[in-house]
Amino acid sequence: MKNKFHVLVPDKLNPAGQSLFDARDDIVTTTLHFPTEDEMVAAAATCDAIAVQTTKIPRRVIEAAPNLKVVSRHGVGFDSVDVAALTERGIPLCVAATSNMVSVAEHTLYFILALAKKSVEFDHATRNDNFWIKRQMGAQDIAEKSLLLVGFGRIGSRVAKRALAFDMKVSVLDPYVDNDVIKAAGCTPVSNLDAVLPQMDFVSLHCPKSPETVNIIGRAQLVAMKPTAHLINTARGGLIDEEALYDALTSGSIAGAGIDVFAVEPPKPEHPLFQLDNIMVSPHSAGVTEQSILRMAYQTAENVLNVLDGKPDPNVIINKEVL
DSSP states (O other): OOOOEEEEESSOOOHHHHHHHHTOTTEEEEEOSSOOHHHHHHHHTTOSEEEESSSOBOHHHHHTOTTOOEEEESSSOOTTBOHHHHHHTTOOEEEOTTTSHHHHHHHHHHHHHHHHTTHHHHHHHHHTTOGGGGGTSOOOOOTTOEEEEEOOSHHHHHHHHHHHHTTOEEEEEOTTSOHHHHHHTTOEEOOOHHHHGGGOSEEEEOOOOOTTTTTSBOHHHHHHSOTTOEEEEOSOTTSBOHHHHHHHHHHTSSSEEEEOOOSSSSOOTTOGGGGOSSEEEOSSOTTOOHHHHHHHHHHHHHHHHHHHTTOOOGGGBSOGGGO
C-alpha cells in the first residue's frame, strides 16, 4: 500500500482543484473553515502539505508541522505566509503563478478606462436627471497618455500589452527585469521613480509587497504627480500610504485613483477613502473571475502534487533557494 500524504486545506478548495486530490489514492485531505491559528497549529501536526487561500500561515504553524513538504498558495500573493520560516526548513512556497494574470491585467485596464471616461460620475448623473453633466466634466481619451507600470512581471507585462493596444505610451520601472526585455515589449525602461512621476498621466502598481515596496507611493510621490494624473493599485495593500492618498485626492494633488487592495482588509465602512467621489474601489477582486478561480484551484492542487511527486516546478516557487 502506498504511503498516504496528508494535505491540509484551511479554506475550502474549488472542485477544480479538490478533484485532483480526490483522484489520488495516496492523498488524504482535511478541510477547515476559517480556522484560528490554534486550530491550524493542531491540524498541521500531521500534514505533509498545506493548500491555502486566505488563512495566514505564520512561523508557529510551520514549526508545528514536522512533516511539511510544501505550502501552495491559491493566488500569486504570499505576504500572508512566513516565507523565511519555510526557507529555513527547505520547504518550497508555490503560487498559482499564471492563474489570474489576465484577470488582474483586465481589471487594471477597467480602472484606467473608467477613470478616464468618468464612468461613475456619468452613470450617477444620468440616473439623477443631470444629462448635461458632460458639459461640466470632461472625459479623456487614453490614447497618447503616459502610463507608468511599477513592476513588469506576469501581470505588469500583460497590462503593458493591453495599454499599448489603446495607443498609450508605456514606461516601466522594474530593477529586476532587463531593459532589453522591456524595450522588446514596446515600452520605455525607467530607473528613478521620483524623476519620472511628474511626466505620467497614469501610475499603476504591479510589484509584490516587501520591505522595499511598502509605501512606495507616499506623500512625496503623490505631490510629484500631475494634478490630472490617476493612481491605480491592483497589487497589494500597503504599497500606497493611504493617509497621504486621501490628502492628495482631497487637495487636488492628483485627479483620482482606482484601488482594489487596502492596507487592512477588509477595510471598515468608514474608511476615509470611501467618502471621496474621485476614487473607484473594488474588494480585492481584480484577480477573481469565474475563470481565474478555476485556474487558481487547479494550479494550487497541481503544485502540491508536483512537489509530493518529487517534480517541483521552479517557475512557481517563490523561495527558489530551497531547490
